[in-house]
Amino acid sequence: MKHKIIAIVVISSIILFLSSSLRHIFFHSTANDLGIFDQSVYLISQGEKPISSLLGFHILADHAAFIWYPISLFYRIYPSVYWLFAIQSIALSLGAYFVYQLSLQQGLKEKQSLAIAIIYLLYPTIISANLFDFHPDTIALPSCFWLVLIARQANQSNYKTSLIKFFTAILIIVSCKAVLSLTVLMTGIWLVFFEKKRIYGLIAIILGLSWFIISTQFIIPYFGSNAASISRHLTHYSYIGNSFIEIVTNTFFKPQILINHVISFSILFYLLSLILPVIWGLSLKYLNPIICGSPQLLMCILSSNKSFYTVGYQYTLPIVTFLFLAVISNIKTQSYCLKNKNIILILVVLGFLISFNPHIDIGSNIGRDFSSLTYSLQASDKAVKIINELDNLRKDGYKGSVLTTAKIIPHLSHRFIIKLADENISKDEIGTFDYVLLNTHYPILTSSREFAKSLSEELKIDIRYQMFFHENGILLFVKEI
Template sequence: MKNSYLLWLIISISFFILFGCSSLRHSLYQSNALDLGWFDQTFYLISQGIEPIVSFSDNHILGDHAAIILYPLSLFYVIYPDLHWLLIIQSFALSITILPLWKLAKQANLSDNSSLIVVLIYLLYPLTFNVNLFDFHTEIIALPAIVWSILAAKLNFRLQFMFSIILILSCKAVLSLTVTGIGFWLFFNERKREYGLFALFTGIVWFILATQFIIPQFNNGEVAAVGRYSFLGNSVFSIVTNLFTNPKIIFDHIWNLPNLEYIFLLFIPVIWYLNLHHFNVLIPAIPSLLLNLLTDYQPQKDLIHQYSVPIIPFLLLLVITSMQYKKKIAIFTRYTLIWSLFSFLALAKYDFFISKYTKQMGSLSAMKEAIELIPPEVKVLTSPQFAPHLSHRSIIKLAINDKKPIDIDNFDNILLNMRYPGWRNSRYTIDDLVKELKNNLNFKLEYSHKDVVLFKNLSNSKI
């Protein structure tokens, strides 16, 4: 009873800290169009019965990552459409992972104190805190499901395992590779034939359905991330083929300094539990790890973005497995917990709240005032940091360098922050837009304060 109370207390404290941090970041206008505004618009459109065409890309949301979990989750927006639901869902998913993780540690016959150490190692793992700050991503919803699937397989809870696997697959198409890895590991390593076959079958089938039918159908083309692996081919099929038929090209792209740095960052928080005899528990993490190593896309090689989230459960499983065989575990875990705290202090981005996130403090009041002047449902062109505060509409576009040329006549309101353009490469884009708007007789400068400017399209009779 006492341990149960402590466990739920930790879960609750974790939730409120994570939700508080992500909410504070959003209130400081540090959240972004990609991806918080992206998913906020998606949830809003689905809840309103409107086809979820994300206006940032003009593609259907299923053409992004085939994340069908978004449809049932949008019911929260039916109750009340508010972006904070996304932050609540994400913080809850990260926090509730503690429950199956604790049970997994207890299933391995660890003591209550050792199980608590596992939970604390998870909470102090830098990515757990950092990914919560980086907008919203569906991989995080899959995190507790991945841990629960491992637990269910070990305890022979067939229905719970099947539900967990289906939930994982519903979160993002690429997670089908993680599910396939789980199946391979269960079938060949854990001798859980039935569970392994189910995961292998569903993972492979969903990968084919998602990448060859669902995403192309709604995206009018190939899977978006294919471009990051262009050296392997220009389609999912050619990439998979080259992975198996041309291993030399894989090794040529893996051995480089950025990847060594990434491996170091990934494993350093749990370095004291890296026992080669137990590395087989990392088999399901190989697909995600390989994807991150093969690309040159830097966000896939850090402990800030979401790309390493599917690896976390198996790092923790390695910790649990190693702890089973450690002698003098009490003394050992005491020092490793200190190491986890040191890793958190060194790699977690809590310092952003006194550095990066405070840069726009001088413009906050002006930004809020300008947003309040924009009517609902009008077409808006804006900077990325404004987008999550204005995404409850069908049309909202970004004033960024990547989207040039921009036809200003397509918009009813244009809101820009000249001092803080949002993305570095967009400063000249913002300056050029403001000059163009001031010289356009169809637009009126409706608000200007602290370099925050709002232009209104006079040719549109609706506003």
Template sequence: MSCISALILLGCSSLRHTLFQSGVLDLGIYDQVVYLISQGMPPISSFLGFHHMGNHAAWAVYPLALLYKIHPSAYWLLAVQAVSLALGALPTWLLALQAGLKESQAITMAAVYLLYPLVFNVNLFEFHPEVMAVPVFLGVVLAARLGRLVWFCVGVVFILGCKAVLSLTVAAMGIWLLVFERRRFCGIFALTVGISWFLIATQVIIPYYSNHEAAAVARYSYLGDSVLEVASNLALKPELVLGRVFSLDSLEYLALLVAPVIWGLAPRHLTPLVSAIPALVLNILSDRHAQRDLIHQYSLPILPFLMLAVISSLAAGSGWLRSRRAIILWALVAFILLGKYGYFWSRYLRTIDNWQATQEAIAQVHTTDDVLTTHSIAPHLSHRPTIHFIDDISGPPSNVAQYEYILLNVRHPDGSRNPEFAANLVNQLKKNQLFQLGYQREDVYLFVKKSLIN
């Protein structure tokens, strides 16, 4: 089941990337970083302007460079993402069996996990290292219940390396394991290393490598300008957040989260969701609406513990639905209603009219010199130390002379999709004595610095 799912997920994300629907955020960023690591160069993202560890302190990305040693390709990242998400079905199945469910029920739970809309939707949305933590979260809970302490510790440490903010989920999981699961060692270990890594990552590593606070702090600016100030105001001034917690927006988000599995949630068996509280709170309080949907990656830390809550409920004989057929039908309906597969015949085809011309222009970029291009083309040219993207939102480049290649798609310019901005830039480049038009077809323009041609 996991193998088939991984192939389907990989096929979908690969098709999206091939259709120029991926972008700098975040496939382009990670593709460039992993490529640079594989080449023995400093992993400094030219998109971000600082070292990879200053982004999310995601050291778990480093081993992915071994795949790029075989052949550098963004499709490796998409494959890792697809396999990671699909692999979550295996520990879900094992946890269901460990909880005392029948084999058929355990298989049903694995299917429920795979059909949860977030799995499919996040797989389509670029690449994010926290996807690697999803099956590991389920795996470490299984390890804790089976008394496999070494595997538990190794898994927890790996989770911390996927993204700094996951340390809060690890710490909350420690409280759950300690208080509700009576797993003293595992609980104390997770709580201790979770809090410790959060402080180290946010107060030392990220500021050192990026020269500023964690970028996500800006989403909570009404609570403070630093991680510690936000945490302090949350504890001391709860009135600042009550309006956001008790709002229709938050209620809608909670409904989206639980709708696919509400049939299996029972009040007496919700204790696994203690682990999900940090991610849930961060998403609800954020200024960014994307954190409150089933499209983006922000709800991933909640998913494993939703599955655990359903398993606990079924094992106790609770839940609205008990029939395997009814459960699968509910999961299918939820996927049909909330899955974003429809993007493939709507928004993902909007650039198909000059797809071939874009491919041909990319093929004309023969060196790893500096490139300026659009947000959606950038992930196809990110194997170089310096590449930037341009659109009408980011504004015109301050100095085009720093680039050897400038590739623009006037028909599909990204940003607010303003072709006039791109057309004006093309006209300026045609008059620039430093560049020569190397390729032009169907509103796709590649300008090459004359010094490369001569």
């Protein structure tokens, strides 16, 4: 059976890679977050400081994610955003391998273990997270499974080797995002009290808590500025309070604020979407692994940002990890849960439908002239190639600064300066860019068709710029050298 799970992982990796790559090719990836991460990794690979022009500060000040440095080694071989898609698809698919191993370790039959691994790959968040640009959270997911597997197999392998693997798993998890150190911390508590793995649990508690303090109190403030302060994330919870102290105070003395938010239709729908694909395999008796994902669960359901409480985004990934641990623990004693294959299939499909993938972008194209949209994509591709060709003609090797739309940015992010063309850009700053690439037909996010058209009209009469390309609403202005 082992060769079957390996084949499944390989096939899944290929499918996930192709799907995310196609989404990018069709200009559906965005500046936030693919453009930011791709630019930062590229700068690291070139030996430069990864100060993203889209963020305005060092990438380590974002989430203290030093995983970007080992990832940049791939960019040294050849700088391409497709490395990120490949890493993400492999990481998400590897989760199936660890689900399979954890199932076997808990005494499940090989066919049962294989079935749970396949169900994992069909879970809506796995598919959606793969399609939403790239996020290091996806790398942490298989590492969370691995962390638990190592602790559970501690008595079956060399103690020193197990500890090294355990440290490595924790290192990978916390290197992906500072807040995931809280997941490590809670996993440690779970290992101590529920799995009776005291040494491993204490290690996870100490390292998780230590890294959370180091990353939030030292690394992020050191590499960032006021704009990078962790307090910027408090805006997601502004309905509770405007500062950390106010949020904590209101949580205890005004709990009705939280209660009203949590029992809202949106949050209850999110919780339903979360458990529906695996509800057939859950029971209250074996739900204790969810303790590990409780920090992320609380952050999601308490947030006012809809992305947090939508299963189609990467924020749900740590919760998914421990939901499957709960399923495995339950099936260990109640194997009949897997016998109702039709019910399981219906629930998985229903779970996917009610949490319809927000990253497929089909809905955003309804009502549009499809042929017009296709021509616009082709024109965008031509404009991107022109900019790259003009950059290659420069003898100094410098890649010109670019002002463009959110969906074009990930195709031109291998340069020092690239920014988003929207209403927030000042008129004085516009004149500093070597290239201005606009989409007057299909602007998105904070940009509007009126803004794009207005800016294009201004640039047409600006003597500093020449309109180098104009096709199907795509306009490229090049600054005279």
